[in-house]
Structures are given as structure tokens and as C-alpha cells.
């Protein structure tokens with residue numbers, strides 16, 4: 282969530298607003314988090330960064346939580362006193378834009394009489410679903426999980442198979458379902474919600490939010506669609522130490538490489554890594570694969586190579602590259618002329634980055650709202666293909682991987698997908714041009730604050 286938040290900070294600075302980014306104590310964040318923060322702070326000299334103090338005694342709830350999402354929410358909550366103190370000391374009184382999960386920050390803002398907004402890092406249709414989920418769950422007898430593939434209706438949106446909703450809400454009465462439904466319920470208390478999407482991409486999702494249909498008995502807060510907020514691939518290209526994968530891409534023919542990446546934390550099981558490798562090799566297509574070992578990941582990134590079949594790296598040396606460094610410049614890779622397709626876990630940032638680069642996708646969702654994004658990409662936008670037979674927990678065999686690579690790179694079907702993603706690319710570029718829809722909504726937000 283950090284990259285789009287920092288892009289939002291950059292947009293605010295361009296409008297002459299004074300911006301402070303408030304982050305948790307560094308002991309709670311990954312090295313890539315600090316590195317990204319440093320990069321933006323050096324590019325934006327007027328950006329100030331404030332790290333909240335490490336909470337003293339309020340971490341007992343986090344320590345007791347077994348689910349990572351519950352733990353994260355407890356860690357956020359423990360930072361509230363530090364945030365409140367910080368906000369109280371600012372002159373003039375600030376406006377607060379909090380991450381979508383940090384609804385506790387809205388309470389702190391309300392206490393201080395400060396307007397509190399949320400920044401929602403996934404799509405507008407997902408926001409409409411999340412806002413409505415507490416209502417859906419309380420109106421369903423039994424567990425959503427029992428509904429399996431049966432469609433669940435949401436006003437004005439394409440029905441979603443129950444199994445594609447967030448894993449965390451599928452079972453009633455668990456700590457994690459209570460915690461996440463509480464977050465969704467309290468999102469509506471925001472003064473407004475900034476969404477990292479653009480209206481041309483998601484007109485039906487945006488319409489549902491605007492006409493108030495998603496929340497049955499309460500008004501939906503004003504929604505500002507201000508996306509796509511994504512990193513600038515050009516900046517990544519110009520970095521002093523250009524990532525070696527970009528030099529490798531330079532040497533490949535145009536649109537010939539399939540890029541495989543699963544976001545900031547996604548990893549395949551060891552069995553799936555072997556099937557993926559065999560399928561890629563048999564397809565004969567070029568590929569660039571960001572490989573991460575499943576949690577608990579070994580400290581040494583190269584250890585992930587041990588998951589690959591015997592001799593794989595030497596056999597594919599002229600066709601493919603496997604990268605185990607935890608971070609590649611994804612936006613620059615997607616925008617590179619040699620990239621021809623993107624096998625993605627369907628994280629929303631990856632989705633926007635692929636759309637903005639005009640790269641057709643293969644969907645390989647892992648968790649969170651990624652299954653919902655797959656439905657949107659494959660059935661609504663038709664800018665992606667799905668992997669035949671792929672379901673949560675199912676091992677995709679090498680022959681299916683091979684067939685999928687051929688479909689996305691060679692088939693007639695590819696032409697239609699490419700055409701549609703190129704149209705979406707144009708509208709993504711238009712959104713932030715002067716007078717474009719996101720440009721105008723951002724101007725509206727700035728006027729409001």
C-alpha cells in the first residue's frame with residue numbers, strides 16, 4: 282500500500298500542499314518498505330516523514346493474535362496514541378488520509394476534530410463489496426464457505442462465487458472474520474474515500490458507490506477515484522544501479538517475454554514451483570520469473586533456486602531468467618518493449634501497472650481480494666486469461682502451464698485481449714492528463730480539504 286500512498290503524497294505536493302507521511306516504527310516493516318520510503322523522500326525534498334514511536338505496552342493483543350491480519354490490525358491500533366499525539370501537535374491543524382485498514386485512525390481524527398479520509402488501495406467494485414460484506418454476512422445463515430461456487434449478489438455488480446470472496450470472511454465467528462468485518466463496517470465513517478482506480482476502468486463499481494446502493498441503511502461517503510497512482514517506470518530505469526533483469530530484457534525480441542510475479546509477498550508451494558518450471562520450459566517461450574520461497578522464507582534469497590527442478594537453470598539459460606532478489610523494478614519491466622505478457626497474482630497495483638503498460642495478463646490469484654480481481658479482469662474487462670481448472674489449493678500441472686503460455690503468447694484469443702488492454706491503456710493515460718477524470722476528482726478533493 283506504500284507505493285500508491287507515496288504517489289498520492291507526490292500528487293498533493295504538486296498541488297502545493299504540505300505533506301507528512303506517517304509510518305509505523307521501523308521494527309514493524311520490511312526492508313523493501315524502508316527502501317521505498319527513502320527513495321521517495323529523496324525524490325520529493327519537501328516530503329516530511331514521521332515514524333511513530335514503538336508502542337510500549339499495547340502490543341499484547343497483537344502478540345496473542347494467531348492470524349496475520351488480526352495481528353496487523355492490533356499493531357495499527359497500538360500506534361493510535363502516538364498518532365494522536367503527533368496530530369495534536371501539528372499547526373495548522375492537518376487533514377488525515379489513512380490507509381484503508383487503519384480505521385482506528387479515523388476515531389483519533391474525530392476526537393481531535395480533524396477530517397479523516399481513507400485511501401483505498403484496490404478497486405471501486407471491491408470497495409462496494411467490502412462495504413456491503415458485513416450486511417451480507419449477517420444476513421447469511423451458516424458459513425459463506427458452504428455456498429462454494431454459488432453466486433453471491435451485490436447490487437449493481439457482477440455476482441461473485443462465494444469462494445472468491447475474502448478467505449477471511451468465509452467462516453463465521455472467527456477472530457479474523459470479526460476483525461475484518463468490523464474494519465469494513467467502520468470505513469463508512471470516513472469523511473471521504475480516495476480510491477486508486479479511474480472511472481473509465483470501473484464505471485459500474487463507481488456508479489454503485491455514487492448512488493448509495495451498496496450500503497443499505499447509511500449514506501456511502503463521497504468517493505474520489507484518483508487512479509491510477511503507480512510508480513513511474515522511467516524513474517526506476519534511471520536509477521544508478523539499473524537492475525540486471527532490465528539489461529536482459531534489452532536483448533530480447535519485442536513482446537516475446539512472459540513476466541511472472543506475485544506481488545510483494547506472494548509465493549508458490551514447492552510442488553507448484555516445479556510444475557511451473559517444467560511448463561515454462563516445455564512451452565519454449567521466453568520468461569522472467571520472480572521466484573520467492575514460501576514462508577517462512579530462508580534469509581538467503583538464492584535458497585529459492587533449490588526449489589527448481591535439477592538442471593533447469595542451465596537448460597533454460599538462453600530463454601529465461603529466474604530472479605530471487607526480493608525486489609525487481611516491476612513497473613519498468615512491464616513497460617519494457619520486450620514484455621509480452623504478465624502472469625500475475627492479480628494484486629490491484631500489479632493490475633493497474635499492467636493496464637497502464639498495455640500488457641495482457643494471465644491470472645494466478647493467491648489470496649486477499651485477488652480472486653475478485655480475476656473475475657473483473659477475465660469476465661468484465663476481458664484483458665486477461667484464466668488458467669483452466671485453477672482453484673484455491675489446486676496444483677496446476679506442467680501441461681496446463683505450458684498450454685496457458687501458448688494461449689497468452691500465440692493464440693488468436695491473444696489478439697482480442699491485446700486490443701482491449703491497449704484501449705484500457707489509453708484511458709489510463711487520459712485519466713491524469715489535465716482535464717481527465719482522475720485529475721478532476723483529485724482537484725475536487727483538494728478543493729474539499
Ligand SMILES: O=c1ccn([C@@H]2O[C@H](COP(=O)(O)OP(=O)(O)O[C@H]3O[C@H](CO)[C@@H](O)[C@H](O)[C@H]3O)[C@@H](O)[C@H]2O)c(=O)[nH]1
Pocket residue numbers: 282284402403542543544545546547571607608609610611612627628629630631632634648649650651
Ligand atoms: O519485486 C517486486 C514485487 C512487487 N513490486 C511492486 O509491489 C507492488 C505489489 O502490489 P500488488 O500487486 O497490489 O500486490 P501485493 O503486494 O500482494 O498487494 C496487497 O495489496 C493490494 C492492494 O490492496 C491487494 O490488491 C493485494 O491483493 C494484496 O496482496 C506493485 O506496485 C509492484 O510493482 C515490485 O516493484 N517489485
